[in-house]
Amino acid sequence: xxxxxxxxxxxxxxxxxxxxxxxxxxxxxxxxxxxxxxxxxxxxxxxxxxxxxxxxxxxxxxxxxxxxxxxxxxxxxxxxxxxxxxxxxxxxxxxxxxxxxxxxxxxxxxxxxxxxxxxxxxxxxxxxxxxxxxxxxxxxxxxxxxxxxxxxxxxxxxxxxxxxxxxxxxxxxxxxxxxxxxxxxxxxxxxxxxxxxxxxxxxxxxxxxxxxxxxxxxxxxxxxxxxxxxxxxxxxxxxxxxxxxxxxxxxxxxxxxxxxxxxx
Amino acid sequence: xxxxxxxxxxxxxxxxxxxxxxxxxxxxxxxxxxxxxxxxxxxxxxxxxxxxxxxxxxxxxxxxxxxxxxxxxxxxxxxxxxxxxxxxxxxxxxxxxxxxxxxxxxxxxxxxxxxxxxxxxxxxxxxxxxxxxxxxxxxxxxxxxxxxxxxxxxxxxxxxxxxxxxxxxxxxxxxxxxxxxxxxxxxxxxxxxxxxxxxxxxxxxxxxxxxxxxxxxxxxxxxxxxxxxxxxxxxxxxxxxxxxxxxxxxxxxxxxxxxxxxxxxxxxxxxxxxxxxxxxxxxxxxxxxxxxxxxxxxxxxxxxxxxxxxxxxxxxxxxxxxxxxxxxxxxxxxxxxxxxxxxxxxxxxxxxxxxxxxxxxxxxxxxxxxxxxxxxxxxxxxxxxxxx
Numbered sequence: 129x130x131x132x133x134x135x136x137x138x139x140x141x142x143x144x145x146x147x148x149x150x151x152x153x154x155x156x157x158x159x160x161x162x163x164x165x166x167x168x169x170x171x172x173x174x175x176x177x178x179x180x181x182x183x184x185x186x187x188x189x190x191x192x193x194x195x196x197x198x199x200x201x202x203x204x205x206x207x208x209x210x211x212x213x214x215x216x217x218x219x220x221x222x223x224x225x226x227x228x229x230x231x232x233x234x235x236x237x238x239x240x241x242x243x244x245x246x247x248x249x250x251x252x253x254x255x256x257x258x259x260x261x262x263x264x265x266x267x268x269x270x271x272x273x274x275x276x277x278x279x280x281x282x283x284x285x286x287x288x289x290x291x292x293x294x295x296x297x298x299x300x301x302x303x304x305x306x307x308x309x310x311x312x313x314x315x316x317x318x319x320x321x322x323x324x325x326x327x328x329x330x331x332x333x334x335x336x337x338x339x340x341x342x343x344x345x346x347x348x349x350x351x352x353x354x355x356x357x358x359x360x361x362x363x364x365x366x367x368x369x370x371x372x373x374x375x376x377x378x379x380x381x382x383x384x385x386x387x388x389x390x391x392x
Numbered sequence: 393x394x395x396x397x398x399x400x401x402x403x404x405x406x407x408x409x410x411x412x413x414x415x416x417x418x419x420x421x422x423x424x425x426x427x428x429x430x431x432x433x434x435x436x437x438x439x440x441x442x443x444x445x446x447x448x449x450x451x452x453x454x455x456x457x458x459x460x461x462x463x464x465x466x467x468x469x470x471x472x473x474x475x476x477x478x479x480x481x482x483x484x485x486x487x488x489x490x491x492x493x494x495x496x497x498x499x500x501x502x503x504x505x506x507x508x509x510x511x512x513x514x515x516x517x518x519x520x521x522x523x524x525x526x527x528x529x530x531x532x533x534x535x536x537x538x539x540x541x542x543x544x545x546x547x548x549x550x551x552x553x554x555x556x557x558x559x560x561x562x563x564x565x566x567x568x569x570x571x572x573x574x575x576x577x578x579x580x581x582x583x584x585x586x587x588x589x590x591x592x593x594x595x596x597x598x599x600x601x602x603x604x605x606x607x608x609x610x611x612x613x614x615x616x617x618x619x620x621x622x623x624x625x626x627x628x629x630x631x632x633x634x635x636x637x638x639x640x641x642x643x644x645x646x647x648x649x650x651x652x653x654x655x656x657x658x659x660x661x662x663x664x665x666x667x668x669x670x671x672x673x674x675x676x677x678x679x680x681x682x683x684x685x686x687x688x689x690x691x692x693x694x695x696x697x698x699x700x701x702x703x704x705x706x707x708x709x710x711x712x713x714x715x716x717x718x719x720x721x722x723x724x725x726x727x728x729x730x731x732x733x734x735x736x737x738x739x740x741x742x743x744x745x746x747x748x749x750x751x752x753x754x755x756x757x758x759x760x761x762x763x764x765x766x767x768x769x770x771x772x773x774x775x776x777x778x779x780x
Contacts, residue, residue: 151650153450155621156714178673183607183621183712185671233649287650342451 132363134330136308137224137256137277139195141168144325145355146197146310147348148335149173149185151287157344159188165338165348170194171226173201174216197258199226204239206246213250225250226280226333227259236286240267244274251275260312263293265300272307279305280312280333283324287336289316292323302328317347318354325358326366397568399425401753402584402595404572404609407434408549409738410601411556412746413731417599418563420750425566427585427593432557434603435738436549438627438708440656440664441483442643443467443740444544446514447491449505455764456717457512460737462761463744464543470743471547478558483548483658489643492524492531492538494692498647499536506539516541528644530694546643546656549739568593572602575611575728582727585609599729599749604709606732616723619770620733622674622709626682627666628690629704630697637661639696646693653689655697663700665690668707676707710735719767720748721758729753730767 134141147167152158162170170189178184189196198216203209206229213225229246231239238261250257256277261267263281271279281301284290291314292298302309308330315321315334324332332355341347401417403410406428418424442448445460471484493499509516517540524538525531560567571588575598584594600606604622632639638657645654656664668682683705690697713719713733718741722729731749734741748762758766 153452154714154716155712156716157452159714178671178675183619184673344452 132359134308136169136331137258143168143352143355144331144359145321145352146171146331146333147338148199148333149339150201150335151339152344153339155183155185155188158185158339159192161338161344161348162188162192162194164345164352166352168194169197171197171199171333171335174198174212174219175200175202195224196220196222197224197226198222199260200228200246201230203229204231204242205229206242206249209242209246210249210253213246213255214253217255223254223256225255225257227257227276238262238282240264243267244270247271247276248274258310263297263301265297265304268301268309269304272305276307278308278310278330280310283311283314283320286313287340288314289337290314291316291320292327295323295327298324298327298329315351318350321351321354322358322361325355326362328362331355397425397566397591398584398594399423399566400596401425401599402427402593402597403599403601404428404585405434405600405602405606405732406431406557406567407601407603407738408436408553408556408742409603409731409734409745410599411553411560412742413599413601413749414565415556415560415563416746416750417753418560418565420754422753424560424564425568425593425595426560427568427570427572427587429569429571431560431567431569432553434553435708435710436553438625438706439549439739440627440654440666441547441549441552441739442489442544442645442654442656443546444489444541444643445740446509446516446541447489447505447539447544447645448736449509449512449514450716451508453716454512456715456737459717459744459761459765460740463741464545466743466747467545467547470746474552474555474559477562478555480555480558481551482555483551483660484545485547485659486545487642487657488540488542489544489645490519490524490528490538490540492521492535492644492646492693494532494534494646494648495536498649501647502537502539509539509541514541515543528640528642530639530696531644532693532695534692544643546658547739548658548662552739552742572609575600575609577611577613577725580613580726582725597727597729597753599731599753601731603732603734603738604711606711606730612728613725615771616725616728616730616767618719618730618732618767619714620711620719621671623712623735624670624672624675624707625667625710626670626678626686626705626707627664628683628686628702629706630663630665630700631703632657632661632663632700634661636696636699639663639700640694644693646689648689648692651685651689653686653693655690655694662703663697665697669710674709676709678705678707682707711738714770718745718765719770720745720762720765721752721767722756723767724771 283292311324
């Protein structure tokens with residue numbers, strides 16, 4: 129949308145949907161789902177793909193002209209994450225990194241202390257850092273303060289499909305952010321993505337909701353529309369909630385149905 | 393010095409797919425040769441050998457299901473014939489499979505798979521956690537339920553490969569133990585290959601069955617080059633000592649928090665634990681993380697495995713195609729046929745592939761059951777589809 133640009137790390141995108149590739153049933157389905165989603169930026173786990181491998185996920189992204197956003201999925205320490213990010217930069221020639229430092233395998237929740245450490249090191253090293261973080265407004269502010277290019281709070285745990293569990297925190301994060309806030313993790317269906325956008329998120333990042341859907345291509349299309357719809361609604365400004373009804377049609381000039389005085 | 397050998401059918405790749413193709417071709421009277429530095433090797437050396445048409449069902453792969461089932465139905469006769477011809481035991485074990493869930497999330501996933509199996513008319517029975525453990529007492533107490541699939545069997549792929557080599561030899565297939573380097577194309581027609589040592593092998597028809605390497609043979613015209621990529625799998629082999637036997641009676645598998653793990657018990661005491669799935673190009677190193685994750689998940693499923701000797705760790709490359717289904721039959725290049733891209737189902741699909749390829753070599757056309765797997769499906773398809 130030309131009148132509503134989405135700028136992330138100095139690049140302007142016309143799609144606000146960032147896709148992930150994990151869990152795709154086949155490369156063919158992944159390719160069609162990515163096309164249907166309209167995404168221009170897609171994240172790939174650098175520990176699970178090799179940049180030299182032909183005919184893999186990276187080749188699909190290249191073919192579709194989608195920018196690669198390397199991530200540090202599977203890292204438990206700042207040290208591992210920094211190393212993975214540097215290897216990704218070397219292999220792919222991009223400063224972009226979606227920074228993930230998880231605390232344990234059961235919840236896959238971010239480790240806030242390691243995350244902040246890694247973010248600081250990578251920002252100083254010239255990376256454009258997009259951190260996957262808890263929906264904690266204080267941590268979000270600190271990540272922004274060390275120079276992250278966006279804040280990517282989780283709506284709920286990765287792959288859970290539980291949506292945005294704490295919309296109020298999202299509002300707080302959005303209100304205080306000077307960088308784009310992007311929902312990362314938790315979207316299960318289209319309304320979750322729309323809600324994120326209505327809350328003022330600049331974008332939505334998701335993978336499982338599409339790749340693990342029964343019909344990934346349809347869900348990708350649904351998500352694309354949901355993000356667009358939510359963004360339009362946010363810009364339009366929703367009406368205040370009221371306790372009682374308020375007629376949407378004006379009462380003036382309506383035919384009076386008075387049995388004493390027929391209208392005609 | 394280069395020398396020239398001529399055959400009716402030259403199969404490039406002596407893995408189980410290439411061997412089954414060569415064996416069936418020779419049985420139909422074709423003068424057949426296989427080129428491979430090490431016939432009987434390839435991905436089958438690593439594969440666990442699950443014949444899992446039902447438990448490997450995935451959304452959107454119903455077409456592939458048809459071929460998988462067709463091959464599973466052939467297995468009893470195929471195995472019997474191969475054993476009869478060679479006198480070799482294949483480790484074919486009609487033991488069935490139990491797919492279990494360890495927590496509520498994995499249970500929901502398995503329930504969904506069960507519904508899909510039922511919709512597809514497949515035999516699969518839902519069991520409570522307690523019933524699962526009654527069948528397999530070594531299962532962890534935490535098992536929340538499972539699917540009993542009595543039709544998903546197993547075979548030992550290494551024995552299968554050895555038997556296929558023997559069957560080929562007996563059927564008069566000639567083995568050229570060398571690397572195929574380049575496809576020879578004469579007047580736009582495949583005419584044989586040139587080996588790495590310069591040997592020219594001429595043939596009426598060339599079947600490219602080189603697994604994950606199928607996309608790498610030089611000289612194949614672009615429009616006929618199979619879109620096959622290597623997908624790495626690490627697999628462990630443990631041994632069940634006699635005093636613990638039988639330990640497990642059937643194949644046990646699970647999705648443990650999103651990652652797949654299976655344990656395949658052979659009659660000879662070997663217990664195969666697999667497999668990782670990694671897109672790392674040609675890398676076949678065994679990593680600490682790969683072994684750790686497999687053992688972690690397997691231990692969660694069957695805690696007693698920690699007592700077993702770990703006898704082998706190995707990584708192989710599955711030939712992945714864009715839609716996870718094989719590429720079978722004629723290509724855009726006259727005289728060049730494909731039998732590759734079998735991905736997760738190579739062992740299962742071996743019997744049907746042999747029959748299908750023999751049919752194609754004889755009639756020039758794919759039989760009805762394999763029409764959907766023509767390599768030509770990848771030629772123009774990608775361009776047609778545009779999102780709404």
